[in-house]
Amino acid sequence: MMTSCVRILGAALAGAVVAGAAEAVAAPQPPARPAPRPHPSLAPVTEKAGLPRVLLIGDSISMGYTLPVRELLADRANVHRIPTNGGPTSRGVESIEAWLGEGKWNVIHFNWGLHDLKRMEDGNHQVPLAQYEANLRSLAAALKETGAVLIWCSTTPVPEGDLRPPRSNEDVLAYNAAARRVMEENGIQINDLYAFALPRLKEIQLPVNVHFSADGSRVLAEEVARVIGAALKTR
Numbered sequence: 157m158m159t160s161c162v163r164i165l166g167a168a169l170a171g172a173v174v175a176g177a178a179e180a181v182a183a184p185q186p187p188a189r190p191a192p193r194p195h196p197s198l199a200p201v202t203e204k205a206g207l208p209r210v211l212l213i214g215d216s217i218s219m220g221y222t223l224p225v226r227e228l229l230a231d232r233a234n235v236h237r238i239p240t241n242g243g244p245t246s247r248g249v250e251s252i253e254a255w256l257g258e259g260k261w262n263v264i265h266f267n268w269g270l271h272d273l274k275r276m277e278d279g280n281h282q283v284p285l286a287q288y289e290a291n292l293r294s295l296a297a298a299l300k301e302t303g304a305v306l307i308w309c310s311t312t313p314v315p316e317g318d319l320r321p322p323r324s325n326e327d328v329l330a331y332n333a334a335a336r337r338v339m340e341e342n343g344i345q346i347n348d349l350y351a352f353a354l355p356r357l358k359e360i361q362l363p364v365n366v367h368f369s370a371d372g373s374r375v376l377a378e379e380v381a382r383v384i385g386a387a388l389k390t391r
Contacts, residue, residue, distance in 0.1 A: 197222035203234040208262035208388055211304075212237040213248070213255065215270055217312055217376075220368055224377035225384070233263070233388060244271035244283045245291035252298045261304040263387050265347065265380065268292070269311030270366060273331045275322040289334040296342045305387045308339040309380070310350040313357055317364035347383045349376060 197219040203209070210233045212218050212225065219241065226235040238255045242248060245268045248255075268291075272283035283291065299306050310332045314325040332350055339346050353360065353376065360372025368376060 195219055197237060198239050200239075201226070201234055201236050207232065207234050209233065209260060210235045210263045210265065210384055210388075211256075211261050213242050213264065213266035213268075214238075214309065215242050215267070216367065217270065218242070218267060218309075220370075220373035221377035221380055224374045225381045228377060228381035229385060229388075232385060235384075242266075242268060242271075244268060245288055245295065246283055247271075248295050249291050252295055256298070256302060261302050263307065263384055264299055264302065264304045265307045265309055265384055266295075266299065267309040267311060267349075268295070269328070269331050269335065270314075270323065273311075273323060273327040281327070285330060285334060288331060289338060292335055292338045296338055296344060300342065300344075305390065306342075306344045307347050307383060307387060308335060308344050309347045310335065312349055312353045312366070312368075312376075313361075314366055315357065315361060315364060319364065319366065323366060345383075345387070347380065349379065352376075352379050 210229065212222055212235065214237075218237065222235070222237045229235050238251075248268055268288075272281065272288045272291075273285075274282050276282055281288075296306075311328050314323045314328050316325075328350065336346060338344075356375070360375050361368050362372075
């Protein structure tokens with residue numbers, strides 16, 4: 157009798173396990189999240205024959221002004237940008253040859269800084285100031301070999317507040333000063349976008365954020381396009 161009960165109980169448990177497994181297999185799975193669309197500024201450019209070629213190098217701030225710069229210079233230049241966020245100078249040193257490619261550039265407008273000076277979890281800068289300056293010297297040498305008109309764009313201001321990741325405007329000033337030394341030593345033109353943005357920061361920058369509104373990015377683009385346009389006339 158006991159053996160029969162044990163067999164019945166075992167069969168019931170086995171059936172429950174099988175049923176549970178079937179339910180688990182049949183349970184609907186959450187839909188896979190679609191891959192994020194690439195930022196429209198990263199799309200390749202169809203060139204217009206006969207126009208000079210401009211390359212923009214920079215982080216997400218430059219991604220914000222790329223499309224309006226391209227629009228503003230549509231009849232004067234083919235405006236390209238690197239196909240990614242330029243990140244810190246350490247990424248630039250690793251990638252600059254691939255970003256420059258084989259083509260001829262007439263003007264290169266470039267910036268690194270916001271990623272270099274951000275504070276990591278250990279409290280240190282992602283790229284220390286001395287290494288930032290050394291990296292910029294290496295990058296300036298590589299860019300000069302292109303024969304293009306080079307324009308360094310200073311890093312835009314960092315607002316006050318609890319930023320994530322942490323950044324400070326005091327560091328922006330220090331990193332911009334180091335960049336200015338490198339550019340002046342190499343005879344590279346400077347587009348002081350920091351000085352341009354500072355007096356109108358409340359109108360063009362997002363609250364407690366290093367990034368700019370769409371209208372703010374267009375304001376920056378107008379200044380960038382003006383500087384690049386003037387450089388194109390000197391060619």
